[in-house]
Amino acid sequence: MYTDELLHDLYERLSSRFGPCNWWPGDTPFEIMVGAILTQNTNWNNVERAIDNLKQAGLLSLEAMSALSSQELADYIRPAGYYNIKAGRLQNFFSLINGRWDGDLDFFLGQPVATLREELLSVKGIGPETADSMILYAADKPIFVVDTYTHRLLSRHEIIEDCFEYHMIQELFMDNLEENSRLFNEFHALIVMVGKEFCKKSKPNCTGCPVSGLNGVESYDGRKN
DNA sequence: CACCAGGCAAGTA
DNA sequence: TACTTGCATGGT
Numbered sequence: 630m631y632t633d634e635l636l637h638d639l640y641e642r643l644s645s646r647f648g649p650c651n652w653w654p655g656d657t658p659f660e661i662m663v664g665a666i667l668t669q670n671t672n673w674n675n676v677e678r679a680i681d682n683l684k685q686a687g688l689l690s691l692e693a694m695s696a697l698s699s700q701e702l703a704d705y706i707r708p709a710g711y712y713n714i715k716a717g718r719l720q721n722f723f724s725l726i727n728g729r730w731d732g733d734l735d736f737f738l739g740q741p742v743a744t745l746r747e748e749l750l751s752v753k754g755i756g757p758e759t760a761d762s763m764i765l766y767a768a769d770k771p772i773f774v775v776d777t778y779t780h781r782l783l784s785r786h787e788i789i790e791d792c793f794e795y796h797m798i799q800e801l802f803m804d805n806l807e808e809n810s811r812l813f814n815e816f817h818a819l820i821v822m823v824g825k826e827f828c829k830k831s832k833p834n835c836t837g838c839p840v841s842g843l844n845g846v847e848s849y850d851g852r853k854n
Numbered sequence: 855c856a857c858c859a860g861g862c863a864a865g866t867a
Numbered sequence: 868t869a870c871t872t873g874c875a876t877g878g879t
Contacts, residue, residue, distance in 0.1 A: 669861040675877055676860090710876040714862085756862050776860050821860055830858065 650818035678708035718754025778824025
């Protein structure tokens with residue numbers, strides 16, 4: 630089975646079981662980007678509490694959040710955990726938009742993917758997954774988001790070796806799927822859905838996972854279609 | 855009680 | 868370069 634067929638098979642299985650997901654859970658590009666930083670190594674439930682705090686206070690905007698002190702910001706986002714670190718990371722991000730882009734987030738997001746990604750990665754606190762989540766879900770540009778669930782799912786089903794790195798997994802998807810932000814959006818969301826239910830760190834057997842017995846996995850050879 | 859969650863950067867050798 | 872550790876709340 631070729632890699633593109635394998636991935637489409639995987640997508641179909643997940644889609645019929647969990648879809649449509651309608652991601653990202655957030656109303657504006659700014660909210661999505663704040664959420665992307667807050668959810669680093671953190672349960673989404675805790676992120677929602679933090680975002681609710683900001684919403685309740687009427688502070689969920691670039692201008693309002695940029696005006697807060699580190700201490701005030703940390704206090705609002707407290708439920709999301711790592712609040713001191715994340716307050717600094719949010720401020721680093723705000724500095725990029727306010728400094729280099731004069732506070733115009735839409736204009737910033739309108740850049741070509743390559744330069745957008747490069748600028749996001751230059752911010753201390755924004756790594757590959759956070760940057761790609763912002764590009765796909767806030768800027769609506771086609772890039773594939775890889776997370777721990779993606780790595781664990783493919784690794785446990787022996788589609789990749791455990792040593793595969795972020796960019797290798799990203800290329801596996803992007804080299805074998807049509808470049809379509811709608812597809813990338815839904816695919817990543819579906820992987821998180823199945824991950825939360827069947828591919829937890831503490832449950833290596835993945836009992837009942839709809840990916841089990843994916844047709845032809847044993848003959849996967851890693852080549853592009 | 856222990857372990858985990860939609861990472862990332864800094865420290866160590 | 869290749870590991871390891873700190874960051875921290877809230878749910879199971």
